[in-house]
Amino acid sequence: MIRFENVGLRYGMGPEVLSDISFEIPQGSFQFLTGPSGAGKTTLMRLLFLALRPTRGLINVFGQDSSDLSPGVLPAIRRRIGIVFQDFRLLDHMTTYENVALPLRVIGQPESDYRTDVEELLQWVGLEDRMDAYPPVLSGGEKQRAAIARAVIAQPDLLLADEPTGNVDPTLARRLLRLFSELHKLGTTVVIATHDIGLMDQYEAARRLVLNEGRLHVYD
Amino acid sequence: MSTTEPSQAAPVALETGEPVRRRGNAVVPASGMSGTALVVVIAIMAFLAAITIGLVIAVSDAADGWAGELSSELTIQVVPVEGRDVAVDAQEAARIAAQVPGVVNARVLEEETLRALLEPWLGADFDIEALPVPRLVVVTIDRDSPPASGSIGDALADTVPTASIDDHQVWQERLKIMANTIVSAGTAIFVLVLAATVLSIVFATRSAIAANRNIVQVLHLVGAREGFIAWQFVRHFLLLGLKGGAAGGAIAVVVFVLASWFSGLLIATPAGAQLEALFGSFGLSGDGYIAIAATVLLVAGLTALTAYVSVLRVVRTMV
Numbered sequence: 001m002i003r004f005e006n007v008g009l010r011y012g013m014g015p016e017v018l019s020d021i022s023f024e025i026p027q028g029s030f031q032f033l034t035g036p037s038g039a040g041k042t043t044l045m046r047l048l049f050l051a052l053r054p055t056r057g058l059i060n061v062f063g064q065d066s067s068d069l070s071p072g073v074l075p076a077i078r079r080r081i082g083i084v085f086q087d088f089r090l091l092d093h094m095t096t097y098e099n100v101a102l103p104l105r106v107i108g109q110p111e112s113d114y115r116t117d118v119e120e121l122l123q124w125v126g127l128e129d130r131m132d133a134y135p136p137v138l139s140g141g142e143k144q145r146a147a148i149a150r151a152v153i154a155q156p157d158l159l160l161a162d163e164p165t166g167n168v169d170p171t172l173a174r175r176l177l178r179l180f181s182e183l184h185k186l187g188t189t190v191v192i193a194t195h196d197i198g199l200m201d202q203y204e205a206a207r208r209l210v211l212n213e214g215r216l217h218v219y220d
Numbered sequence: 221m222s223t224t225e226p227s228q229a230a231p232v233a234l235e236t237g238e239p240v241r242r243r244g245n246a247v248v249p250a251s252g253m254s255g256t257a258l259v260v261v262i263a264i265m266a267f268l269a270a271i272t273i274g275l276v277i278a279v280s281d282a283a284d285g286w287a288g289e290l291s292s293e294l295t296i297q298v299v300p301v302e303g304r305d306v307a308v309d310a311q312e313a314a315r316i317a318a319q320v321p322g323v324v325n326a327r328v329l330e331e332e333t334l335r336a337l338l339e340p341w342l343g344a345d346f347d348i349e350a351l352p353v354p355r356l357v358v359v360t361i362d363r364d365s366p367p368a369s370g371s372i373g374d375a376l377a378d379t380v381p382t383a384s385i386d387d388h389q390v391w392q393e394r395l396k397i398m399a400n401t402i403v404s405a406g407t408a409i410f411v412l413v414l415a416a417t418v419l420s421i422v423f424a425t426r427s428a429i430a431a432n433r434n435i436v437q438v439l440h441l442v443g444a445r446e447g448f449i450a451w452q453f454v455r456h457f458l459l460l461g462l463k464g465g466a467a468g469g470a471i472a473v474v475v476f477v478l479a480s481w482f483s484g485l486l487i488a489t490p491a492g493a494q495l496e497a498l499f500g501s502f503g504l505s506g507d508g509y510i511a512i513a514a515t516v517l518l519v520a521g522l523t524a525l526t527a528y529v530s531v532l533r534v535v536r537t538m539v
Contacts, residue, residue, distance in 0.1 A: 077443075078441065106443060107443070150442070
């Protein structure tokens with residue numbers, strides 16, 4: 001599904017923050033991306049989402065070389081990827097319901113088609129009472145759940161989540177992991193960036209991609 | 221998963237008991253974009269454009285009127301020479317000219333009329349017979365099938381050799397040059413006003429995108445196409461363009477109506493009558509009002525198109 005070959009990345013003229021990264025994410029797999037703070041997990045996630053271009057090397061996403069992608073093709077690829085950012089990136093002027101429904105709204109689906117799905121998903125992540133609330137009044141955990149719901153509402157082929165349980169209590173963290181696990185069972189490929197050892201231990205079948213000092217080690 | 225039950229806390233519609241959902245928010249809020257100030261700028265630009273195009277059409281119509289009146293007449297001048305009776309020559313010239321195909325009629329200007337024309341310069345008591353005053357024959361020609369070029373002159377050449385023809389070509393040329401100059405200048409001003417409008421929109425659009433950068437980024441990450449993102453901005457600017465354009469166009473129409481009304485009042489005075497004779501009545505024709513309406517739509521369309529192109533250019537750099 002995704003293949004990195006000798007990928008390196010540097011910001012400007014600075015040193016390489018990622019060096020010689022080579023790995024493959026098979027379709028239907030579940031992996032944790034871990035490593036110490038500042039190891040480059042978020043940068044690697046952004047490369048996976050094609051929000052950054054590598055300085056060198058090759059990234060192949062869904063069978064297409066990222067360097068050959070035209071801007072017109074990018075939205076179609078991004079619709080196959082759901083992403084949860086550490087800073088949530090919710091739109092403050094839209095309600096929780098509208099934020100979660102956004103990926104379906106941008107593809108032109110009428111609201112009547114997705115209303116039930118969005119409400120059910122919000123109920124599943126425990127936000128049924130916060131559907132009409134705006135992000136500024138949500139707690140960190142509620143924002144996190146809304147961001148996760150937005151990432152999965154369109155049932156993406158690949159789910160990328162950057163520290164998705166960083167702001168929630170252990171009980172909710174387990175529940176969210178179960179959501180990711182169920183999506184995985186339905187065929188979604190999952191990559192979760194986390195440094196929460198406890199979370200990774202709850203899903204031992206998952207691969208572990210460990211980033212350290214800009215280099216990646218894969219533990220199947 | 222089961223369908224969500226409305227929570228106790230959710231607001232409920234009084235009539236239906238259904239939960240009230242706040243789900244009508246625009247993807248890009250209007251509050252983050254330029255509003256009133258831009259509408260005023262567009263209104264001013266639309267006003268200037270509408271006034272310019274209105275004046276150009278008014279001048280063009282007036283010039284057509286002058287040219288039409290002049291080209292439907294020509295004058296035969298019969299000069300007095302020794303040995304010939306100028307009055308008889310003038311009558312003969314009128315008779316011959318009237319027989320030329322394309323001439324509607326030809327009449328000798330009466331002595332009284334000639335006397336009245338010369339009175340401002342020579343006074344009331346001059347003897348017209350004592351002066352070598354040429355006689356004038358006014359020839360009205362059929363504008364739809366005018367006489368062939370030179371045909372009147374050829375017809376007169378043998379019988380009335382003292383006749384010369386003034387077909388007002390010099391006046392027509394001068395009027396044409398003046399009207400063309402005004403129309404060219406007006407068109408240049410119109411284009412400049414539109415260019416200034418485009419630049420204003422470009423800056424306003426860039427500012428709107430900068431203010432909503434985080435929204436554009438989120439739209440990218442949920443897979444929105446460039447066209448979808450651009451439309452979120454364009455519909456806002458189209459609305460501003462229509463509001464501003466309509467306001468500017470309406471003010472321009474009011475100005476033309478008031479100007480026409482004032483010129484109507486002035487016609488009652490001798491100066492006004494002279495102006496009316498020279499320039500016709502000041503006012504917009506139906507074409508002028510159509511042109512102003514078209515200008516309003518053009519300004520609104522240009523606003524939307526500029527916003528669309530501008531947003532696309534910026535959005536592409538943010539992929």
